[in-house]
Amino acid sequence: MQLDPQGVAPDDLSHAGSVVDKAIEYMIEQKIAPISVASALLGGALGLLARTMDDQAIGAVLRNALASVESGELREMRDQLPGGNAPV
Incomplete structure (x- = not known):
């Protein structure tokens, strides 16, 4: 890998x-x-x-995911979907 x-x-x-x-x-x-x-x-x-993974590494993965949410990165992805930001 x-x-x-x-x-x-x-x-x-x-x-x-x-x-x-x-x-x-x-x-x-x-x-x-x-x-x-x-x-x-x-x-x-x-x-x-x-x-x-150990707990520390899992925490880092989860913090990275949370940072994506808080930065608006996921909102930007949602807004690019057909239908705008409507929930699925």
Whole structure:
């Protein structure tokens, strides 16, 4: 596994993201509520982190995610979706 030039993301991150996107698409097609999809994915991600990282590293990942929310980065992503910032 090779890291990106900034030393943050593994080179297979794009592939993993595509697989997750397909899983989300499938669950939405199955009429699973978006909050249930997101909760299941978050729970799975936290479980994987717990099995592969120490608490300090998990905290850093979560702080980075929170910083994305607080900076408006996720809002910008939502605003670029068809329909603007309407909730799913």
